[in-house]
Amino acid sequence: MILNPISSIKALFEGLITVFKHLFRRPVTLEYPEKRRELNDAFRGKPEVSGCIGCGVCKRVCPSGAIEFEKNEDGKVISYRFDLKKCIFCGNCAYYCPVKAIKMTKDYELGVEKNENLILKYKGGADD
DSSP states (O other), X not given: OOOOHHHHHHHHHHHHHHHHHHHTSOOSSOOTTTSOOOOOTTOXXXXXXXXXXXXXXXXXXXXXXXXXXXXXXTSOEEEEEEETTXXXXXXXXXXXXXXXXXXXXXXXXXXXXXXXXGEEEEEOOTTO
Protein backbone atom coordinates (compact mmCIF):
# COMPACT_ATOMS: atom_id res chain seq x y z
CA MET A 1 0.00 0.00 0.00
CA ILE A 2 1.51 3.30 -1.11
CA LEU A 3 0.68 6.42 0.90
CA ASN A 4 -0.05 9.69 -0.74
CA PRO A 5 3.23 11.66 -0.45
CA ILE A 6 1.48 15.03 -0.30
CA SER A 7 -0.71 14.04 2.68
CA SER A 8 2.36 12.58 4.42
CA ILE A 9 4.32 15.82 4.02
CA LYS A 10 1.29 17.82 5.15
CA ALA A 11 0.99 15.68 8.30
CA LEU A 12 4.72 16.12 8.97
CA PHE A 13 4.47 19.91 8.79
CA GLU A 14 1.35 19.95 11.02
CA GLY A 15 3.32 18.01 13.62
CA LEU A 16 6.28 20.37 13.39
CA ILE A 17 4.02 23.40 13.71
CA THR A 18 2.52 21.93 16.88
CA VAL A 19 5.98 21.30 18.32
CA PHE A 20 7.17 24.84 17.58
CA LYS A 21 3.98 26.33 19.03
CA HIS A 22 4.66 24.66 22.38
CA LEU A 23 8.44 25.03 22.32
CA PHE A 24 8.54 28.53 23.86
CA ARG A 25 5.61 28.22 26.27
CA ARG A 26 6.03 27.93 30.00
CA PRO A 27 5.90 24.28 31.20
CA VAL A 28 2.67 23.17 32.84
CA THR A 29 4.17 20.61 35.21
CA LEU A 30 6.38 21.23 38.24
CA GLU A 31 9.50 19.35 39.28
CA TYR A 32 7.85 17.74 42.28
CA PRO A 33 8.96 17.35 45.13
CA GLU A 34 11.65 20.03 44.70
CA LYS A 35 9.07 22.60 43.63
CA ARG A 36 5.59 22.62 45.10
CA ARG A 37 2.46 24.37 43.97
CA GLU A 38 1.16 27.19 46.15
CA LEU A 39 -2.22 26.29 47.61
CA ASN A 40 -5.00 28.80 48.07
CA ASP A 41 -6.64 29.52 51.41
CA ALA A 42 -9.71 27.42 50.62
CA PHE A 43 -7.69 24.21 50.14
CA ARG A 44 -8.88 21.35 52.34
CA GLY A 45 -6.16 18.88 53.25
CA LYS A 46 -5.62 16.54 56.19
CA PRO A 47 -7.76 17.54 59.20
CA GLU A 48 -6.35 18.24 62.67
CA VAL A 49 -8.29 18.11 65.91
CA SER A 50 -7.56 19.99 69.14
CA GLY A 51 -9.96 21.04 71.85
CA CYS A 52 -12.88 18.77 70.97
CA ILE A 53 -15.80 19.03 73.42
CA GLY A 54 -17.54 15.90 72.14
CA CYS A 55 -20.79 17.46 70.95
CA GLY A 56 -20.98 15.04 67.99
CA VAL A 57 -21.88 17.59 65.33
CA CYS A 58 -18.89 16.62 63.21
CA LYS A 59 -19.87 12.97 63.30
CA ARG A 60 -23.44 13.78 62.21
CA VAL A 61 -22.45 16.02 59.29
CA CYS A 62 -19.71 13.73 57.94
CA PRO A 63 -21.16 12.22 54.74
CA SER A 64 -18.67 9.34 54.65
CA GLY A 65 -18.68 8.34 58.33
CA ALA A 66 -14.96 8.95 58.78
CA ILE A 67 -15.22 10.34 62.33
CA GLU A 68 -15.54 8.35 65.56
CA PHE A 69 -14.87 9.31 69.15
CA GLU A 70 -15.15 7.78 72.61
CA LYS A 71 -16.41 9.53 75.72
CA ASN A 72 -15.98 8.68 79.38
CA GLU A 73 -18.75 8.71 82.01
CA ASP A 74 -18.42 12.48 82.49
CA GLY A 75 -19.06 13.08 78.79
CA LYS A 76 -15.50 14.20 78.04
CA VAL A 77 -13.80 12.94 74.91
CA ILE A 78 -11.21 10.23 75.61
CA SER A 79 -10.08 9.61 72.04
CA TYR A 80 -10.92 10.95 68.62
CA ARG A 81 -10.44 8.86 65.47
CA PHE A 82 -10.33 10.25 61.94
CA ASP A 83 -10.24 7.68 59.11
CA LEU A 84 -8.59 9.30 56.08
CA LYS A 85 -9.42 6.25 53.93
CA LYS A 86 -13.08 7.21 54.20
CA CYS A 87 -12.69 10.99 54.34
CA ILE A 88 -13.67 12.91 51.19
CA PHE A 89 -12.14 16.17 52.51
CA CYS A 90 -15.42 18.06 52.18
CA GLY A 91 -14.69 20.22 55.24
CA ASN A 92 -18.17 19.86 56.77
CA CYS A 93 -16.66 18.80 60.10
CA ALA A 94 -14.54 21.95 60.34
CA TYR A 95 -17.30 24.23 59.08
CA TYR A 96 -20.00 23.02 61.50
CA CYS A 97 -17.82 22.51 64.61
CA PRO A 98 -19.19 24.98 67.21
CA VAL A 99 -15.80 25.45 68.95
CA LYS A 100 -13.70 25.27 65.74
CA ALA A 101 -11.76 22.29 67.14
CA ILE A 102 -11.22 20.84 63.65
CA LYS A 103 -8.98 22.59 61.18
CA MET A 104 -8.37 21.55 57.59
CA THR A 105 -4.64 21.84 56.96
CA LYS A 106 -2.85 22.23 53.64
CA ASP A 107 -1.17 18.83 54.00
CA TYR A 108 -2.03 16.80 50.90
CA GLU A 109 0.80 14.29 50.85
CA LEU A 110 -0.99 11.26 52.27
CA GLY A 111 1.01 8.46 50.67
CA VAL A 112 1.74 5.75 53.26
CA GLU A 113 3.03 2.19 53.21
CA LYS A 114 0.33 0.77 55.50
CA ASN A 115 -3.38 1.58 55.54
CA GLU A 116 -3.29 1.80 59.34
CA ASN A 117 -1.25 4.99 59.00
CA LEU A 118 -4.25 6.70 57.38
CA ILE A 119 -6.17 6.58 60.66
CA LEU A 120 -5.49 9.69 62.75
CA LYS A 121 -5.89 9.26 66.49
CA TYR A 122 -6.14 12.17 68.90
CA LYS A 123 -6.31 11.94 72.68
CA GLY A 124 -8.15 14.09 75.17
CA GLY A 125 -10.60 16.92 74.86
CA ALA A 126 -10.92 20.65 75.43
CA ASP A 127 -8.75 20.71 78.52
CA ASP A 128 -5.46 19.57 76.89
